[in-house]
Amino acid sequence: MKLYFAETMNSYKTCAVARYVDLDVKFHRLDLKKGEQRTPEFLAINPNGKAPALVDGDRTIWESNAIMCHLAIRAGSDLWPQGDNQVEVVRWFSWAADHFCRFAGQLYFEHIIRAEFGMGDPDPEAVEEALGYVRRYGAILDNHLESRAYLLGDTLTIADFAVATVLPYAEGANIPLSEFPAVEQWHDRLMELPAWQSPFRG
Ligand SMILES: N[C@@H](CCC(=O)N[C@@H](CS)C(=O)NCC(=O)O)C(=O)O
Numbered sequence: 001m002k003l004y005f006a007e008t009m010n011s012y013k014t015c016a017v018a019r020y021v022d023l024d025v026k027f028h029r030l031d032l033k034k035g036e037q038r039t040p041e042f043l044a045i046n047p048n049g050k051a052p053a054l055v056d057g058d059r060t061i062w063e064s065n066a067i068m069c070h071l072a073i074r075a076g077s078d079l080w081p082q083g084d085n086q087v088e089v090v091r092w093f094s095w096a097a098d099h100f101c102r103f104a105g106q107l108y109f110e111h112i113i114r115a116e117f118g119m120g121d122p123d124p125e126a127v128e129e130a131l132g133y134v135r136r137y138g139a140i141l142d143n144h145l146e147s148r149a150y151l152l153g154d155t156l157t158i159a160d161f162a163v164a165t166v167l168p169y170a171e172g173a174n175i176p177l178s179e180f181p182a183v184e185q186w187h188d189r190l191m192e193l194p195a196w197q198s199p200f201r202g
Pocket residue numbers: 006008009010011032037049050051052062063064065
């Protein structure tokens with residue numbers, strides 16, 4: 001298997017899962033600044049021209065959440081739970097994409113990506129709007145995690161990785177994590193995992 005990644009928030013969770021389940025995965029870093037995501041070779045793997053992407057034999061998979069599912073299933077890991085809990089994972093995937101990570105990701109873009117890629121200063125209106133939504137959805141996440149170690153209860157799943165993928169960047173992205181103590185504790189727990197702490201290690 002070959003996992004194409006960039007050192008960015010969507011690759012973070014996929015590299016973490018690959019490390020966590022300890023499959024024989026080769027990691028291939030794409031240099032987004034050099035446009036390596038838009039070469040004909042890579043577009044044949046992911047026509048969207050985005051990282052991450054996974055090649056497993058003659059199968060190619062793009063979209064970070066699908067990649068996490070594939071890796072966990074291939075490894076027979078309970079990161080991908082059985083039965084009805086799969087519904088819960090899909091719920092958190094959707095919620096992250098449409099709500100929490102959408103707006104936290106906007107803060108990540110405004111404060112980190114713009115600077116890194118020479119795209120000018122953060123747009124104050126976009127920042128204000130995103131911050132409002134992060135506070136709104138962060139409160140929902142905090143409330144959910146007050147009585148649970150992980151999103152689905154006692155067991156770590158890829159739902160945790162999907163929702164948390166922007167939090168390693170919280171400080172630089174000005175995500176107000178300290179306003180959400182249960183979220184902060186949950187993320188500290190994830191940070192105890194070497195795979196989550198250093199998904200991009202060489
Ligand atoms: N929905 C996709 C988003 C992937 C994505 O936006 N990747 C960004 C980095 S976080 C990227 O490769 N951007 C490069 C570009 O758009 O040129 C996923 O979850 O895999």
